[in-house]
Amino acid sequence: MKVSPNYNLRQAILDSGIQIDSSCGGVGTCGRCLAKVNEGKVKTKKTGLISPGKKEKGYVLSCLSKVQSDLIIEIPRQRKARAKIVDGVFAEIKSKKYSDINRSEISSVQIKPWIKKEAITVEKPSLSYGTSDLYRLKKSVREKLGIENCIVPIHLTRKLPRVLREKNWEITVTADKENATLIDIQPGKTGSKCYGLALDIGTTSLVIYLVDLGNGKIISTESEYNPQIKFGEDIINRIIYAGKKGGLEKLREIVVDSINNMIWKLLFNSRIDADNIVSLMVAGNSTMMHLFYGVSPRYIREEPYVTVANKFPGSTASEVNIKHIKNAYVYSIQGVASYLGGDITSGILATDMFKKEELTLFMDLGTNGELVVGNSEWMMGASCSAGPAFEGGGVKCGIRAVDGAIEKVSIDQRTYKCQVEVIGGGKPAGICGSGLIDVIGEMYLKGVIDRKGKFNQEIGNKYLKCEDKICHYVLVNGRDSANRRDIYISEVDIDNLIRAKAAIYAGIKTLLEEVDLNVDDLEKIYIAGGLGRHLYVKNAIVIGMLPDVEVKKYFFLGNTSVTGAYLSLLSEDKYKQSSDIADHITYIELSVNMKFMDRYVAGLFLPYTDMKDFPSVEESLYSPDKKIKSRFK
Amino acid sequence: MKVSPNYNLRQAILDSGIQIDSSCGGVGTCGRCLAKVNEGKVKTKKTGLISPGKKEKGYVLSCLSKVQSDLIIEIPRQRKARAKIVDGVFAEIKSKKYSDINRSEISSVQIKPWIKKEAITVEKPSLSYGTSDLYRLKKSVREKLGIENCIVPIHLTRKLPRVLREKNWEITVTADKENATLIDIQPGKTGSKCYGLALDIGTTSLVIYLVDLGNGKIISTESEYNPQIKFGEDIINRIIYAGKKGGLEKLREIVVDSINNMIWKLLFNSRIDADNIVSLMVAGNSTMMHLFYGVSPRYIREEPYVTVANKFPGSTASEVNIKHIKNAYVYSIQGVASYLGGDITSGILATDMFKKEELTLFMDLGTNGELVVGNSEWMMGASCSAGPAFEGGGVKCGIRAVDGAIEKVSIDQRTYKCQVEVIGGGKPAGICGSGLIDVIGEMYLKGVIDRKGKFNQEIGNKYLKCEDKICHYVLVNGRDSANRRDIYISEVDIDNLIRAKAAIYAGIKTLLEEVDLNVDDLEKIYIAGGLGRHLYVKNAIVIGMLPDVEVKKYFFLGNTSVTGAYLSLLSEDKYKQSSDIADHITYIELSVNMKFMDRYVAGLFLPYTDMKDFPSVEESLYSPDKKIKSRFK
Numbered sequence A, B: 001m002k003v004s005p006n007y008n009l010r011q012a013i014l015d016s017g018i019q020i021d022s023s024c025g026g027v028g029t030c031g032r033c034l035a036k037v038n039e040g041k042v043k044t045k046k047t048g049l050i051s052p053g054k055k056e057k058g059y060v061l062s063c064l065s066k067v068q069s070d071l072i073i074e075i076p077r078q079r080k081a082r083a084k085i086v087d088g089v090f091a092e093i094k095s096k097k098y099s100d101i102n103r104s105e106i107s108s109v110q111i112k113p114w115i116k117k118e119a120i121t122v123e124k125p126s127l128s129y130g131t132s133d134l135y136r137l138k139k140s141v142r143e144k145l146g147i148e149n150c151i152v153p154i155h156l157t158r159k160l161p162r163v164l165r166e167k168n169w170e171i172t173v174t175a176d177k178e179n180a181t182l183i184d185i186q187p188g189k190t191g192s193k194c195y196g197l198a199l200d201i202g203t204t205s206l207v208i209y210l211v212d213l214g215n216g217k218i219i220s221t222e223s224e225y226n227p228q229i230k231f232g233e234d235i236i237n238r239i240i241y242a243g244k245k246g247g248l249e250k251l252r253e254i255v256v257d258s259i260n261n262m263i264w265k266l267l268f269n270s271r272i273d274a275d276n277i278v279s280l281m282v283a284g285n286s287t288m289m290h291l292f293y294g295v296s297p298r299y300i301r302e303e304p305y306v307t308v309a310n311k312f313p314g315s316t317a318s319e320v321n322i323k324h325i326k327n328a329y330v331y332s333i334q335g336v337a338s339y340l341g342g343d344i345t346s347g348i349l350a351t352d353m354f355k356k357e358e359l360t361l362f363m364d365l366g367t368n369g370e371l372v373v374g375n376s377e378w379m380m381g382a383s384c385s386a387g388p389a390f391e392g393g394g395v396k397c398g399i400r401a402v403d404g405a406i407e408k409v410s411i412d413q414r415t416y417k418c419q420v421e422v423i424g425g426g427k428p429a430g431i432c433g434s435g436l437i438d439v440i441g442e443m444y445l446k447g448v449i450d451r452k453g454k455f456n457q458e459i460g461n462k463y464l465k466c467e468d469k470i471c472h473y474v475l476v477n478g479r480d481s482a483n484r485r486d487i488y489i490s491e492v493d494i495d496n497l498i499r500a501k502a503a504i505y506a507g508i509k510t511l512l513e514e515v516d517l518n519v520d521d522l523e524k525i526y527i528a529g530g531l532g533r534h535l536y537v538k539n540a541i542v543i544g545m546l547p548d549v550e551v552k553k554y555f556f557l558g559n560t561s562v563t564g565a566y567l568s569l570l571s572e573d574k575y576k577q578s579s580d581i582a583d584h585i586t587y588i589e590l591s592v593n594m595k596f597m598d599r600y601v602a603g604l605f606l607p608y609t610d611m612k613d614f615p616s617v618e619e620s621l622y623s624p625d626k627k628i629k630s631r632f633k
């Protein structure tokens, strides 16, 4: 194939139809897009992600390389794509030791697509019954699909006369009932197969499902890191970047490019006719939605923290620069407020908590902890900024939950040596959020740190290294780590993590107190989002992040944002419910709430200032005088 | 200024902001776009429209010339643009000898624009009242403009946060009430001035008004020939051309180019900010509308003669390739049937016949005679193909009603010499429709031809030239004509004209008979369209084209199509009425109507087979025994 000089090598590979792993979306951070240059020249950026040995053999990261001459390229066998980011109710999930997706808690859906594809016969005109083609089409659409006075866009009007006459007035129409708009017309009976895409735009990752709208089957899924990460790990940094000259457009472009790329892959793999893809349902937090639509998120960050829109208007694919699927309409799930977006609405929709009497707490744990508590009668929501600690930010050895991340830690009570479990099974490179929660919990339980998060210097912990009174606890010795450096945790790291967990628990407490309830009143706790996937809930309770209630009340739901989008795609009722949900959640602004501040300060101890809040933790604490049988009764 | 090589010279002149006459729209047939090349090279096509003398001096038709090098160009002083095509109720019309526009019969309008521009204040968000910018905008729009749940397109959502905050939550919104859509938002109070364009796309000519939507004033008008003429004089030939490969797109392109050009001139002359132009209302016959929207008109011409659409959906300017006025929405007036288009609906709207009890006949005379008869209770319409005779087609010396066309003829009873009046006052070049009606009428009244349209050879008419029994009557001798050739009329010409007039009268008779009425029942007869402008109604009765009723029942209304579009622009009620009118007209297909055929055959005599239909004509006929005092009592 031919490309222009300086063309991005990874793009060239993708263009040629060859699949290449690139879970970071081509920003040079995942190290997956390896290619071996056998002949020819590329210009490539420096990276620490290729070993010197491989470098010598001619390996480059294709996303960091530009074509300089004719090339012969060898692409290493691709690892089987792991569904690590992709999850949700229907995705293939391998059962994990910790927590599985609780499918029982995911809403079922009666398929009732509001995008319909149906064969209809339009009346033939005659001298005595003339009228226009359009009039007769609308009449048939009204009679057969029940859509009054549907909108027929001009590009369909243009092909109408030919389509009507090609197969003797028999045509297949695709219509959006919700907006009373025709999406496509085709001659004859083309079958009623039509497909939709459900997309979750997360701050960290993008997940997309290709769905058969007739039977609800998920045909294929794709996931990638959100390439905006390059311009800011968290929401606040993205908003700041968007405020720079050209920043908003840049952020919009790269995320839309990634989405287009994922759509292209879905089409390529499924061999589905792009014309049969009729809708794209998008869920995401408010900032992600603003960026996707090219709308400035600036005021999300400035008091009084308002969005430009909680619900964006339906639009054609081309209006929002989505390629490949020109027939599709793009819809999005309504959000509640600046920091309680459509991803949460979508998540609530994915559960049935808004239909049940049980008092339920829904939480999505990521950079922000988003919380909704309520039942079929009322719902109240809030967001507490946990900071990036749980995503590996602000912690020296913290990394995201990718291959090489320590996701589980246990400490030997006698030797204080750590045992770690690593995502992907290789050598560890750092600790991810769930690993960090685990390590704090274990350290506290085993007496390595005290209630304030300070190291106990007197216990003879030989993994504790101190220099100038600054100590850190080595979890993995350099000789066992992927990058030959120690993996450790410092008091500063612990401090950051305690502040993060304090914010989340303070949010939960405050929200419940607003309605005179207590954590004991909670009947169910749903945990959604990336962190939930690897979380060991018992240790999250030990550190005082999650309420000390029976563990069986906890349910892990995975990526409920994409699940809600998926359900909305399949059912008119669900899509309407999503807006109802958003309308009915009362939003509490915590950043100016005095009670929240009190609870937060109280949470700067392990597990909490008042140990009465965490009775089970008190009992399971190690003390030399008392042997622990079971950590929890 | 710089242009690329081979750039069209006329376009270059227009681009530079210099006005150049080009009433044919740049197709090389009007000869108005003269330019003198003082220095440099152009490539120019041959044309008969420049005298050899001028050619020598370096004159070229700029529309037929391509730039080949640096040029110094001189453009002759432009004649003052004549409002020949432009007419309608508010245009400046010089009183003509024949007929003036009867303003009294044109509907008055209470200005109630459905496109509103208003300054509103949007609520400021606060910590206790957050919501989104969009929500608060919609709330204010609902409260101040009475539009429920208005649509805010994504491009406006994108600028919303800035616009709201720039002038402290005071903004000016432009909204389309009809479609509940916001057209524009601007910061602060920008004043409520907004403008619209009313456009009539005629088979022959394009007329456009620039209208102040606040007070209904017509600020400026433009008119041009429809450049599609080049690809077919009449509707049928255009439809055939549209069926050729690329033909439809070509026809759409050139007419839209002309319209864009006219809009550009209006903007340039009026110095109105293009952003303040919020709507374009289009009226035209069904074929013209199909071509404008890029929809195939093929089935208009094939039995059972149906349109693709009688009403095209509202669209943005860019969707239909209209330039310069990016904020504008494009609307069109609904038509009735293939041969009774939106131009007629618009015409009926321009009169108030659908509100009055008087039985009225509305006719638009052009290539097709379009007829509507009725009153406030019922309306019935038909179209009869008169052929191109009245537009100068199918008649040897026939030309369109342009400068040089004979528009009035009288014959000296004794000498049979013709006296002619010429449009523009110069030497005659041919005869236009009204001149042809006049000449037939005069010939018949003065005994030059008999009832069958054959020349009376026995009256000693020395202007009658015969060769092989084929005779023609010389109206203007070659030495007095513009092109030094005789201007004459032959029996074949007369035959064509008699068939044309027979079709129109047969249409009127048939339509009336359908409801058991007679021409005597008509209380008013409205004549719209180009032909009406120069028509001498008495002679039109003499030849049996128009019903023999008192002349005072006739009213000339000019271009009612653009007038109706103008009224619809100004008033929501009027625009709605236009669709009501279209819905309420019962269309009679004459091409398959036996009664119509009978009447048509009866009309192949002058004035009609049964002279009783034309009592006044019988009395005024010349016969040697009887002197005529007045032609009509």
Ligand code: FES
Pocket (backbone or CB within 6 Å): A021, A022, A023, A024, A025, A026, A027, A028, A029, A030, A031, A032, A033, A061, A062, A063, A064
């Ligand atoms: S490093 Fe190249 S795609 Fe991730």
Ligand code: FES
Pocket (backbone or CB within 6 Å): B021, B022, B023, B024, B025, B026, B027, B028, B029, B030, B031, B032, B033, B061, B062, B063, B064
């Ligand atoms: S001849 Fe050039 S514009 Fe008409």
